[in-house]
Amino acid sequence: MAIKEAVRPGGRSARVQEAVHHAVRELQTTKSREELSVPQIANKAGVTPSTIYRRWGNLAELLADVSLERLRPDDEPPQTGSLAGDLQAWGEQYLDEMTSLPGQCMLSDIMASAERERRERCYLYSETIMACLRERAVKRGEATPSVEDLMDGVIAPMTYRLLYDLDTATPARLSRWIAQTLPSADAPD
Amino acid sequence: MAIKEAVRPGGRSARVQEAVHHAVRELQTTKSREELSVPQIANKAGVTPSTIYRRWGNLAELLADVSLERLRPDDEPPQTGSLAGDLQAWGEQYLDEMTSLPGQCMLSDIMASAERERRERCYLYSETIMACLRERAVKRGEATPSVEDLMDGVIAPMTYRLLYDLDTATPARLSRWIAQTLPSADAPD
């Protein structure tokens, strides 16, 4: 019922976890959220339902767990030579990913989870990326806002729009948020 | 399965809706989310479970519906004489409400709903309040940012923190967001 990544991660546990996660991802390509069920996933994964219930608690937590896994920063964000450029580049691909149907489902699944810790991991994920981009800028000698300010000025409005008002989660808006957040930001308006 | 506020709102429907909503609110004071169930609510409301399933679809949607109802702006936000003051005053009471346990459950229930429309209503709710506070400021002749900018500068970071990083959803932060959003904002830091 908690987020278990440990205790006894040896062979079998890991195998079951992978089988179940894989089954979910597989089924998600075919069926909508409404059509997914624990017994169905268990069957596809070659496991008993009780295994899933005991480990994840319920369908919502399992889906959130699977979604969160995708959030791992696989590759370094693209470099553009300036903080504004880096933010725009990373942000655009992130927006693109999250406004897509699978991206929206992913957000939905994570938000539906009762585990606060999961959402905090999303926070940390974004924070890590902001820190990375900022670090680059600092190394180049650019004047940069704090990571906190980047979170408030860029990540927060972007995420807010992704969750509450999808139509306004656009690259154009992103430029505005970036311009208003960076030091020399006398918005051209 | 959709958000039905119409079609046949006469006596009985309204009565059932009220009975069910009331039963939910009642039960929520005693039991945790995990302990709530549709049959239980139906029983308390004096209705059959199938009535609830047919009207709301499932527990998550029902809870979201009940939560959303609480979000109606009951009373005019307090007046303080300045936009910054109004934002701070309203924001503080909002933060207070949403960081409380019932407030967090409310947010949770709304976010768990599959109905995008529900989240959009949250957006409209905040937007209405921002428009109201801004209108006051305009009438006083204050220089004010657009409603959009208030949403991005104040509502977005506040909501973001409430959802993802509760510890940083504080009045002190709120002041910062307000200061950085309002025109004459040369943050004292």
Add this chain to the structure above:
DNA sequence: CACCTAACGCAAAATATTTGCTTTATTAGC
């Protein structure tokens, strides 16, 4: 190698959800 035990499988029991059909009560037309 042998013991300990977390995690899984299995199957029965308990709950929750769906569904077909009937009944009730609101709405609309007369």
Add this chain to the structure above:
DNA sequence: GCTAATAAAGCAAATATTTTGCGTTAGGTG
């Protein structure tokens, strides 16, 4: 007002899901 039409509720049987107790398997440990 009275009646026909029908949305929404009730009821109960049929399904499906979730929980639980207990036996089994297989990592981890000394």
